[in-house]
Amino acid sequence: MSEPVLIVENLKTYFDIAEGTVKAVNGVSFTLNKNESLGVVGETGSGKSVTMKTIMGLIKKPGYIPEGKILFHTDEFSKDGKKEYIDLTKLPPHQFTRIRGRHIAMIFQDPMTSLNPMYTVADQMIETIMYHQNVSELEARKRAIELLRKVGIPNADKRIDDYPFQFSGGQRQRIVIAIGLSCNPELLIADEPTTALDVTIQAQILELMKDLQNEFNTAMIYITHDLSVVAEIADKVMVMYGGMQMEMADVNTIFEKPTHPYTNMLLNCIPRHDAKKEDLEPIPGQPPIMLDPPNLCPFLPRCPRATDRCRKELAEFKEVEPEHFVRCWNPVADTRMEGDK
Amino acid sequence: MLKYILRRIILAIPVLLGVSIVSFMIISLAPGDFLDSYRLNPAVSADQVKNLEKRFGLDKSPVVQYFIWLKNILKGDWGDSFTYQIPVWDLIWRRVGATLLLSITTFIFTWGIGIPLGIYAALHQYSLGDQIVGVIGFIGLSIPNFFFALLFLFFAAKTGGKIFPVGGYISLGYDSFPAWKKFLDILWHVLGPMITLGTSGLAGTMRVMRGQLLDELKQDYVEFARAKGMPENVVIYKHALRNAINPIITALGFSISGLLGGAVLTENVFGWPGMGQLIIEALLQQDIFVIMADIMLASVLLVLGNLIADILLAAVDPRVRLRLG
Numbered sequence: 300m301s302e303p304v305l306i307v308e309n310l311k312t313y314f315d316i317a318e319g320t321v322k323a324v325n326g327v328s329f330t331l332n333k334n335e336s337l338g339v340v341g342e343t344g345s346g347k348s349v350t351m352k353t354i355m356g357l358i359k360k361p362g363y364i365p366e367g368k369i370l371f372h373t374d375e376f377s378k379d380g381k382k383e384y385i386d387l388t389k390l391p392p393h394q395f396t397r398i399r400g401r402h403i404a405m406i407f408q409d410p411m412t413s414l415n416p417m418y419t420v421a422d423q424m425i426e427t428i429m430y431h432q433n434v435s436e437l438e439a440r441k442r443a444i445e446l447l448r449k450v451g452i453p454n455a456d457k458r459i460d461d462y463p464f465q466f467s468g469g470q471r472q473r474i475v476i477a478i479g480l481s482c483n484p485e486l487l488i489a490d491e492p493t494t495a496l497d498v499t500i501q502a503q504i505l506e507l508m509k510d511l512q513n514e515f516n517t518a519m520i521y522i523t524h525d526l527s528v529v530a531e532i533a534d535k536v537m538v539m540y541g542g543m544q545m546e547m548a549d550v551n552t553i554f555e556k557p558t559h560p561y562t563n564m565l566l567n568c569i570p571r572h573d574a575k576k577e578d579l580e581p582i583p584g585q586p587p588i589m590l591d592p593p594n595l596c597p598f599l600p601r602c603p604r605a606t607d608r609c610r611k612e613l614a615e616f617k618e619v620e621p622e623h624f625v626r627c628w629n630p631v632a633d634t635r636m637e638g639d640k
Numbered sequence: 641m642l643k644y645i646l647r648r649i650i651l652a653i654p655v656l657l658g659v660s661i662v663s664f665m666i667i668s669l670a671p672g673d674f675l676d677s678y679r680l681n682p683a684v685s686a687d688q689v690k691n692l693e694k695r696f697g698l699d700k701s702p703v704v705q706y707f708i709w710l711k712n713i714l715k716g717d718w719g720d721s722f723t724y725q726i727p728v729w730d731l732i733w734r735r736v737g738a739t740l741l742l743s744i745t746t747f748i749f750t751w752g753i754g755i756p757l758g759i760y761a762a763l764h765q766y767s768l769g770d771q772i773v774g775v776i777g778f779i780g781l782s783i784p785n786f787f788f789a790l791l792f793l794f795f796a797a798k799t800g801g802k803i804f805p806v807g808g809y810i811s812l813g814y815d816s817f818p819a820w821k822k823f824l825d826i827l828w829h830v831l832g833p834m835i836t837l838g839t840s841g842l843a844g845t846m847r848v849m850r851g852q853l854l855d856e857l858k859q860d861y862v863e864f865a866r867a868k869g870m871p872e873n874v875v876i877y878k879h880a881l882r883n884a885i886n887p888i889i890t891a892l893g894f895s896i897s898g899l900l901g902g903a904v905l906t907e908n909v910f911g912w913p914g915m916g917q918l919i920i921e922a923l924l925q926q927d928i929f930v931i932m933a934d935i936m937l938a939s940v941l942l943v944l945g946n947l948i949a950d951i952l953l954a955a956v957d958p959r960v961r962l963r964l965g
């Protein structure tokens with residue numbers, strides 16, 4: 300049952316700044332099916348957030364999309380049962396407000412700052428519901444309370460009139476999730492939604508998101524630094540580095556057969572289960588050049604497997620086996636590299 | 641909230657008393673008094689000076705003088721001006737009127753233009769408009785008021801007083817004007833000192849407003865509002881501006897405290913009969929009741945301004961409102 304809701308083709312997002320061009324997203328392609336969840340990993344600055352903001356139409360000057368397509372499907376645009384896609388890169392800004400929040404929702408990293416401190420939760424939820432759906436304020440309020448219940452806010456009918464600062468961090472992220480799901484979007488993008496929360500709350504929020512995804516049949520893109528989260532929540536994993544995809548495959552393949560040297564090193568960096576932190580540990584070497592990068596493998600400066608060919612041309616993002624894509628001239632043959640126990 | 645306001649007003653009473661005691665003390669401690677010029681004048685005999693001392697109450701100790709003054713104040717009597725030999729209130733109220741007229745129009749000029757310009761500049765960052773606003777702001781902040789006033793008057797005089805009046809409060813034929821023309825005439829005269837006094841404040845307000853709004857536009861909740869699909873004008877005017885304006889509104893409350901301050905230099909150059917000139921004169925002459933009246937008025941306004949600033953802050957910021965209960 301592969302029903303793509305989102306097809307991203309060779310997407311590029313550049314920022315023209317005084318020093319040159321930052322190629323934050325440099326040719327990303329993927330397909331996301333209904334109900335599917337895609338985990339996106341990669342070290343800081345690899346272009347994960349910019350990719351998602353591009354999909355959301357939130358890139359502003361000096362950023363622009365020099366190339367690529369973002370094809371999005373929703374039944375709303377499809378006439379007579381025919382499946383049609385709209386290219387979000389061509390959508391004018393005033394129409395994008397009908398997509399954002401309604402068909403594609405995004406939640407951010409820091410729940411403490413995602414809500415406007417000046418307005419009540421009710422206000423911020425109701426404005427969203429009323430903007431996208433043709434309902435009365437009373438009806439919108441009812442739905443908002445229902446959603447708050449669903450995400451586990453106790454006394455939702457009273458607490459809805461409180462201000463964000465009257466809630467804890469975990470509760471605020473629950474509210475943000477409720478707002479994200481308030482219009483039944485086809486796609487929910489979560490940009491490190493639990494990073495700012497402490498560990499037990501993280502687990503709860505993750506559980507909540509999984510449940511809601513099942514209930515709402517939403518496709519999901521989940522950005523994280525935490526590979527254990529990926530293992531838990533994602534069907535498919537995309538590994539990014541220097542604005543490019545390094546590897547993409549279903550979650551089992553990634554964990555069992557990490558083929559790209561970078562993926563391989565990432566997985567080797569996961570501490571054992573008994574260790575407290577499960578965040579990615581830095582890999583030795585410098586972060587990738589994003590400013591006017593050469594047209595070569597971004598991982599080259601840090602890659603232990605680099606060959607002469609790597610210094611001459613960039614490998615394609617190739618399907619090495621069905622649904623398993625790798626961008627590398629010298630991929631790791633089978634299982635993990637040396638050093639794995 | 642009402643309880644809070646009441647408590648603040650009650651708390652203000654000892655503050656005002658304290659201010660009056662300290663001010664009275666400082667004035668009394670200053671060497672000499674109003675009658676010094678008489679004492680030095682050979683045409684005035686020692687007896688006459690004695691009589692005057694008695695009449696003005698200057699023969700009594702400062703403490704006794706203070707209590708007499710306090711008693712009278714509570715009865716609504718501000719005392720007489722030594723210099724003019726008329727009740728202080730009669731002397732002051734016209735000046736208060738002129739000063740308030742000038743400061744309130746300046747206030748409206750400053751905020752009414754500064755805020756929209758600041759918003760415009762923030763929303764069109766780096767555009768030509770933004771740069772023009774920036775240059776105006778820079779000029780406004782860097783030209784001293786008296787110099788600006790002189791430039792203004794020079795311009796007014798060169799154009800024969802047709803575009804702007806060459807100083808003063810009212811035109812010659814003022815008394816024969818119909819009411820509406822009187823009003824316009826005063827407004828016309830207030831323009832000069834208002835623009836002079838207002839430009840630096842305007843520049844400041846503009847820059848603060850611009851900076852605030854730019855800061856808020858970078859916040860996560862703004863991006864989240866966009867992600868929710870809110871149209872750009874809702875994002876800007878409902879979400880970002882609502883946060884950006886808070887400190888401005890508070891500053892607005894505080895600036896109420898300065899309404900009676902008067903502006904000596906500007907008033908002088910424009911011949912505006914405000915408080916500033918009167919105060920300087922009273923200070924030089926040690927016309928004690930005039931000074932005290934002014935200090936007390938300014939203090940009341942200061943207390944009031946602070947209170948209004950706090951009330952405004954509570955009105956605009958739910959975090960403060962809930963804390964005050």
Ligand SMILES: Nc1ncnc2c1ncn2[C@@H]1O[C@H](COP(=O)(O)OP(=O)(O)OP(=O)(O)O)[C@@H](O)[C@H]1O
Pocket residue numbers: 314316321322323341342343344345346347348349350361362589
């Ligand atoms: N407005 C901008 N102007 C210029 N460069 C930008 C801008 N926004 C992002 N970038 C650059 O784009 C690159 C990718 O940033 P992005 O935020 O997507 O990284 P990320 O993978 O989300 O990292 P993190 O894990 O830290 O969130 C970075 O090098 C960043 O400096």
Ligand code: SF4
Pocket residue numbers: 560561596597598599600602603604605606609614626627628629630
């Ligand atoms: S292409 Fe070459 S440099 Fe890049 S990851 Fe593969 S082996 Fe390393």
Ligand SMILES: [Mg+2]
Pocket residue numbers: 347348349490
């Ligand atoms: Mg990010």
